Amino acid sequence: MNAEQKRQAVIDAYKPMIGRNKYSKDLRSYYNKKYKDGNYYSDCSSSTAGAYIDAGYGFGLINTEGMYERLEKVDIPIKNGQITDTSKLRKGDLLLFRGTSHRRPLYIGHVEMVYSVGASASSTVLCGHPGGKPRTINMYDYCYKQQNKIVTRTDGTKGNRGLVCVVRKIQDDGSEKPVGGMSTVEVKTLKKGHKNEQVRTVQYLLNSRNNAGLNPDSDFGSKTEVAVKAFQKKTMGESEADGIVGSKTWAKLIG
Numbered sequence: 458m459n460a461e462q463k464r465q466a467v468i469d470a471y472k473p474m475i476g477r478n479k480y481s482k483d484l485r486s487y488y489n490k491k492y493k494d495g496n497y498y499s500d501c502s503s504s505t506a507g508a509y510i511d512a513g514y515g516f517g518l519i520n521t522e523g524m525y526e527r528l529e530k531v532d533i534p535i536k537n538g539q540i541t542d543t544s545k546l547r548k549g550d551l552l553l554f555r556g557t558s559h560r561r562p563l564y565i566g567h568v569e570m571v572y573s574v575g576a577s578a579s580s581t582v583l584c585g586h587p588g589g590k591p592r593t594i595n596m597y598d599y600c601y602k603q604q605n606k607i608v609t610r611t612d613g614t615k616g617n618r619g620l621v622c623v624v625r626k627i628q629d630d631g632s633e634k635p636v637g638g639m640s641t642v643e644v645k646t647l648k649k650g651h652k653n654e655q656v657r658t659v660q661y662l663l664n665s666r667n668n669a670g671l672n673p674d675s676d677f678g679s680k681t682e683v684a685v686k687a688f689q690k691k692t693m694g695e696s697e698a699d700g701i702v703g704s705k706t707w708a709k710l711i712g
Contacts, residue, residue, distance in 0.1 A: 460630045463514055464548040467627070468572060471508035471584055474499060474591045486518060501586040505551060505570045509626060516626055519666065521568045522561045524551055526661045528624035538604030538619035539597065543581050546574045551624045552583065552596075554603050559612035560672065562661065563621050569599065647702040651677040659702055662710040663688055 458466070478488060478497040485503035489511055492498055499507065502520045509515045516527060533545045540546065548571055556566015569585035578597035585591065604619035647656055656677045663669035669684035682700040689698040692709045702710075 460627055461548075463512070463627045466512040467508050467514065467549040467570075468584075470511040471504065471570065471572075471591070474504050474508070474586075475584065475593065476590050478504060478586065478591050480586065480588045480590070499586055499591070501568050504586045504591050505568055505584075508570070509549075514627060517666070521553055521556070521565050522661050522664065523666065524568060524624055525553055525562055525565050525622070526658055528626055529628065531623040531625050533623050535620055535622070538600050538617070539578055540581075540600070540620070540623070541578075543574055543576065543578060546571050546581065546623070547625065547627070547629070548572070548574060549625075549627055551626075552600075553621050553624060555616060555618045555621055557608055557610045559610055559614075560664070562673070564610060564616065565621055567603075567618070569594075569596075571596075646704075647677055649677050649679070649682045649700065656681070659685070659710065666710060667691065 474488060474497070478499045480500060481498040482500050484492055484498035485500045487497055488499035488503050488507040489497070502524065503518055506516065506518050506524070510518065517523065519527065528551065531545065531550060534541045550571040552569045552571070553565045554567040554569070555564040558564065558566060567587065569583040572582040572584040572593050575581040578600065579595060581596040582593050583596050583599055584593045600620050604617050606618045607615055608618060609615050645655055647659060652675055657673050657675040660671045660673040660681060663684045664671055664673070667684065667688045669687070671681055671684055685702055685706065686698040686700045688709070689706055693705065697705065
């Protein structure tokens with residue numbers, strides 16, 4: 458399959474959720490299977506990530522900060538919360554919007570997925586799950602609404618909920634890049650005492666994959682070590698829980 462066919466498979470996997478799924482963060486893994494009450498559940502990130510999983514191109518059932526950290530950023534102009542050149546968009550691209558939590562990079566807290574690409578923002582359609590049930594919506598109107606919605610964040614500052622960036626999983630044919638822009642050569646072994654951007658990435662991934670509640674400050678301290686050990690124990694067993702982020706742990710975090 459070429460890139461366009463893969464992207465269409467993702468959109469087709471999302472379609473059954475439209476108008477069907479109910480909103481729930483706690484039951485977000487029931488995006489494609491019935492809960493015991495007979496209903497399907499999801500939130501914005503699980504519905505979009507779930508569509509990728511079901512289409513066979515999954516990157517994990519992660520939240521919006523995980524998408525920001527793990528997927529390739531698209532070089533696309535954004536002005537006043539609007540995408541000014543839709544020719545650079547692709548079906549399945551994920552639009553990340555600001556939320557309210559200061560613990561997330563750039564306050565990112567919501568995601569919408571490109572359902573179809575038009576000649577302009579007004580003729581481009583998004584699908585997403587902001588609450589209620591998944592639906593499709595005009596991209597221009599939605600971005601305008603988010604850009605002009607002013608909220609108080611958890612750090613006490615005020616700001617809008619506008620578009621921050623666009624990320625992409627399925628690259629154009631011939632330009633496939635590794636998840637998160639990191640190759641196995643670039644990924645370093647990390648442990649307590651290290652301070653760098655990859656530590657920050659680990660902290661974000663631990664928060665998104667294991668609800669670690671870390672402050673992503675790029676400092677591999679005691680709290681990060683404890684969180685790494687908990688993640689290792691959960692995903693690889695107690696014998697692997699040494700608190701060091703080596704190749705096995707990286708694979709679990711970004712795989």
